[in-house]
Amino acid sequence: MVNNKSGGLNFGKLTEEDVKYQYITPAIENAGWDKSQLKFEFAFTDGKMHIKGQKGYRGAKKRADYLLLYKPSIPIAVVEAKDMNHAFDDGIQQALGYAKTLGIPFAYSTNGKSFMEHNRLTGEVKELSMSEFPSPETLWQRYKKSKNITPEEEEIITEPDYYDPISKKKPRYYQRKAINRTIEAIAQGKNRILLVMATGTGKTFTAFQIAYKLWNAGMKKKILYLADRNILIDQTMVQDFKPFEKVMTKIKHKDLDSSYEIYFSLYQQLVNNNEHEKQPYQEFSPDFFDLIIVDECHRGSAKDDSQWRRILEYFHSATQIGMTATPKEDKEISTTGYFGEPLYTYSLKKGINDGFLAPYRVKRIGLDVDLDGYRPEKDKVDINGKLIEDREYNVLDFDRKIIIDDRTKVVAQKVTEYLKRTDRFGKTIVFCVDQEHALRMRHALINENQDLVAENDRYIMRITSDDVEGKRQLDYFIDTDEKYPTIVTTSELLSTGVDCKTCKLIVLDNNIESMTKFKQIIGRGTRLRPDYGKYYFTIMDFRGSTKKFADPEFDGLPEKDDSGDGNGRGGPRGPRGPKEHDEQAWGPGEKYRVNDVKVRAILEKNLCFDAEGNLITENLISFSKDNILNEYRSLDEFIHHWNELEKKQAITEELYEHNVFLEELREAAGNDDMDDFDLICHIAFDKKPLTRAERANNVKKRDYLNKYEGVARKVLEGLLDKYATDGIGDLESIEFLENDPFRQYGSPMKIAKEFGGKSQLQNALHDLQREIYAD
Known part of the structure; x- marks a missing residue:
């Protein structure tokens, strides 16, 4: 005291x-x-x-x-x-x-x-x-x-979580909210529940905790987990639901065994194509299941007249929980119409702001043929000798009705250029128009990456529903410890439910008209894995699909589509030819193909989004200058603040929170060698910038280091050299002493003694920072 x-x-x-x-x-x-x-x-x-x-x-x-x-x-x-x-x-x-x-x-x-x-x-x-x-x-x-809450309800609500002492995994705060709200609602008699959680936020772990608590409390003993893809079932059984392994089974070959307690099934295993025959699910009595969990419930189960919906209606007495990242609403499909309004929603934006999901960069590339359209000259025939109908073809037609070989080649070149600049082994998914387009894209990418394909022919694979060998590679692609495949091309198969935690690049070369599908595709990249070098992901867009980020429905409530065809394809069709072009006799899979049309990339934009997901103005430099001046009214005020802070990264973080993105600004300014300090001074206060090398040389010219000798001087000289190449980071912590080239001088403790002790070393580092930024 x-x-x-x-x-x-x-x-x-x-x-x-x-x-x-x-x-x-x-x-x-x-x-x-x-x-x-x-x-x-x-x-x-x-x-x-x-x-x-x-x-x-x-x-x-x-x-x-x-x-x-x-x-x-x-x-x-x-x-x-x-x-x-x-x-x-x-x-x-x-x-x-x-x-x-x-x-x-x-x-x-x-x-x-x-x-x-x-x-x-x-x-x-x-x-x-x-x-x-x-x-x-x-x-x-x-x-x-x-x-x-009654005593009976209290007993269910207070049921403990499942806790694994090995993984020590516990629910995050938003999962806890979803779990507790659901348990309480079910305990009090609610039988239809919708949980909306962004891709990558742990829907299946949340579902497991709900199922476990209800099962362990004795309230729900027979549980069915429904999905429409094997990978969703298999991942769930071997991962989050593994604690149920002694009492669970997967329904196969429409064989229903009533001796288990936890069932996993594809919808397809519970129905026959012939609606007039007895359905497999009818082998169970209508009250057999106490709880049904519907994964990705925005798909078949949300449609009123689907066979999948009949399964849910047959087991109507069961409590049914729908889980999705993308609830869907249109004339024929209504997720909320069946399950009700969401009991809990955790959005992509919230997940990114909380640090549980990866932020994203968007690179939009415009090809001349996409922007200008393509019209064949009179009597033009394709490579098969077929006369090409005379009309203007645009981005909605390419790879769907007409193939331009050079367009595929340019897309492959741009993807490869990006990977060579960043990480050639960064997991990449290329979304194509259809399976045939995915095959051609694989061939084009192979030609651009022959060196790595020669090392391992699985470097680039096509993974589509009709490619047996490709599907065999899916488990390797999503395995964080497997190097190959690195790049995969697909059309629909990987658009949902595939948990590839290390996916760094998503390429959009398909026409995405449904907001639901767009959200699902973007969700393939939202996992964060800093331990594998994944801090964010990039969306490379060749068809303008990322304009959907501007749609208020992107991160909000389910899309409302009253004008569509029931498949999420509402709204304007975009520039097309007359309607009869869609109705011409067109053989299955038949497309024109030309190989003598040159294609160029004529527009490339790196787009920045603020914390709310809104696109920042096209004039990034002007926009950033205004935001910096809102924080620092004068150059003197900024320099004073910079010099006062021990860790300069704090300013970077402050500016980031105010939508000033220094890396994008550095690229826009066209000078990669500018220090953050010079970049800010240049953008906001029109001060002529110095490169890091120039600042380091100025310190040496002023003979500042003459007051040090021996190892102390060599360490500071080495730090100046590192600053010239890597920036200020190493000067903000003494951890650099454990790395080359400083470890040659001994342990950090020994080096600190050369300065007179740890505090004197830290003082020397602070003095060196001030000297670097001295006028």
């Missing part, structure tokens, strides 16, 4: 940590909360991943000072702490924001003298003394009363 001169307590000198340790934690513990119910500095996000060059760095995590748990799976309150220079209720807005995000009913703020309580169930706020903080049982009883 700190005493003032008069002998009284000097509360103003107590830090927030002092107040927590001396006053807040004891008050909470005295109310009956044991250590298993208290989480200190609880981080519930990972911190948004920011892109820097080919790598990334994390932003700050969101942390609650205290998370209070009634049971290990039931968070019930958050407490935000302040020091005694603040009022006791200064943190209530922050606590309330965390409580809303986490789905927690009670929020508290305190400075160690009093508590402010906000009851989100009733809206009531009140002040409490430090001795009046409620016990766990008090808060739980208030929650139960507000929600009208």
Whole structure:
């Protein structure tokens, strides 16, 4: 305890940590909360991943000072702490924001003298003394009363999670919200539930925890997991649902065995094509299943007259949970019409901002033939001697009605150029118009990558539904430890349900008219794997499909399509020929093909999106200048702020949060050798930039290093050389001493002694930074 001169307590000198340790934690513990119910500095996000060059760095995590748990799976309150220079209720807005995000009913703020309580169930706020903080049982009883939870329902709601002591995997905060809301809704009698969670956010893990808790509580003993693709079933069984392995089975050959408890099945295994015959699912009684989980429920099960829907209607008494990243609404298909409005939604945008999903870059490439169209000269015949109909063909026709060989070649060249600049072994999916186009694209990519194909012919593979060998390679493609295949071409097969965590590049060379399909395809890249060098993913768009990012439906509610054909293909058709061109006699798979039309890439744009997913203005430099000037009104103010900060990356993070993307700016400015400092000064304050090498040489010319000798001088000279090539990063931490070329001088401790100790070494680094940026 700190005493003032008069002998009284000097509360103003107590830090927030002092107040927590001396006053807040004891008050909470005295109310009956044991250590298993208290989480200190609880981080519930990972911190948004920011892109820097080919790598990334994390932003700050969101942390609650205290998370209070009634049971290990039931968070019930958050407490935000302040020091005694603040009022006791200064943190209530922050606590309330965390409580809303986490789905927690009670929020508290305190400075160690009093508590402010906000009851989100009733809206009531009140002040409490430090001795009046409620016990766990008090808060739980208030929650139960507000929600009208019966003792029978309470037993189900409080069922523990499944916990694997080996993986130690626990639900993230949004998964916890989805799990608890679902369990509570089912316990209280709700039988149709829709959960909407962005691709890559763990829908199957969430589904498993829901199924396990209901099964273990004895409420749902017979469970059916439905999907329409084998990979969705197989991945789920060997991964998230593996704890059920002794009681689960996969239905094959339409063979139904009633002795199991957990069933996995394709829709196709439960129906016959002949609607007049007895259906396989009718081998079970209508009340056989207690719970049905429908994966990717936006597809067949959402259509009123589908055979798949009949399965769900037959087992109508079962609780049915639909799970999807992309609910769909049009004239014939309605996900919400069957399952109801989403009980919980976790969007792509939220996942990126929380740091659980990968951010993305967009590279849009315009080909002259796509932008201008192609019209054959009179009496033009294709390579097979067939007369080509005289009309203008455009991007909707290419590879669907007419093949231009050089167009395929240019796409393959551009993809290869990008991979050579970044990572030739970065997993890549190229989405094509159809299976035949995917085969031709594979051949074109092979020709552009002959060196790597010669090393391993699986470097580029086609994976489509009719390619048996390609489908065999799918497991290798999605395996994080397998190098091959690296590039795959596909049409529909990989557009959904394929969990390729290391996919770095998605190439769009198909016409995507459905928002649902667009979302699903983009979802192939959203997994984050920094441990495998994946900090973000790139979308390379040849057909303008990424314009759908501007659609308000992209990250919102299900697409509404009242004008379409029932397959998500509503809206204007775009520039086309007269309608009869679509209705001409056209043989199955028959296309014109020409090999004497030259194609060029005439437009390339690197597009930047802000934190809300909105496209930033085309004039990136002007837009960025305005945002920098909003933060720093003058060059002097910026330089002062730069020099004051020990870690310059903090400025990069601040600017990123205000939509200033330095890597994209550096590319737009056309100078890769500019330091972040010079780039900002140049863009915002019109100051002539110096290269990193010029700044390093200026330090040497000023004989700044003469005051050091021996190893100390060699270390600083080496740092200047590294700065000239790599930037300021190594000067912000002494960890560089463990790497070449510095390890030749001995251990970090030994090197620090050459400077007089660790603190003197750090002072030398700070002085060197100031010297680098001196005028």
